[in-house]
Amino acid sequence: MGFVLRWLVAFVLLAATFNPTEWNYVRWARANWAEQMPVAVLMGLLLLVDYIIYLRATLRSIGAFGMGLVLAIVAALLWVLYDLGWLKLENRSVNLWLGITALSLVLGVGLSWSHVRRNLSGQADMDDVDE
Numbered sequence: 001m002g003f004v005l006r007w008l009v010a011f012v013l014l015a016a017t018f019n020p021t022e023w024n025y026v027r028w029a030r031a032n033w034a035e036q037m038p039v040a041v042l043m044g045l046l047l048l049v050d051y052i053i054y055l056r057a058t059l060r061s062i063g064a065f066g067m068g069l070v071l072a073i074v075a076a077l078l079w080v081l082y083d084l085g086w087l088k089l090e091n092r093s094v095n096l097w098l099g100i101t102a103l104s105l106v107l108g109v110g111l112s113w114s115h116v117r118r119n120l121s122g123q124a125d126m127d128d129v130d131e
Contacts, residue, residue: 003109003112003115003116006112007105007107010107010108010111013051013104014103018100020096029043054107061111067106070105071103
């Protein structure tokens with residue numbers, strides 16, 4: 001359940017920033033910049049803080065190579081689904097949702113990897129602490 005929650009939060013973060021519907025930060029900020037600039041800046045900064053937290057945790061956990069590897073696995077899965085005819089790529093909105101899902105899986109795995117490693121190996125990850 002922990003991974004699903006971390007992945008879901010990453011998905012909501014990415015989808016709240018941009019998605020093919022009209023309900024996202026980028027479209028709202030563009031449409032309301034002149035009238036609501038302080039709110040747009042505040043919301044943008046809050047999203048930026050969330051991205052920094054997720055990206056920092058992911059980079060510390062699996063690193064850039066691990067992020068690329070997870071993304072490659074997701075891309076290979078999509079390729080297999082396309083090759084089998086189960087996935088069509090003509091719809092631009094569906095493609096965008098697939099991209100959001102793929103990126104959110106990378107962030108979800110990155111945030112969950114320390115927990116997975118601890119469960120598999122019995123070893124805990126700890127930050128260096130000066131005493």
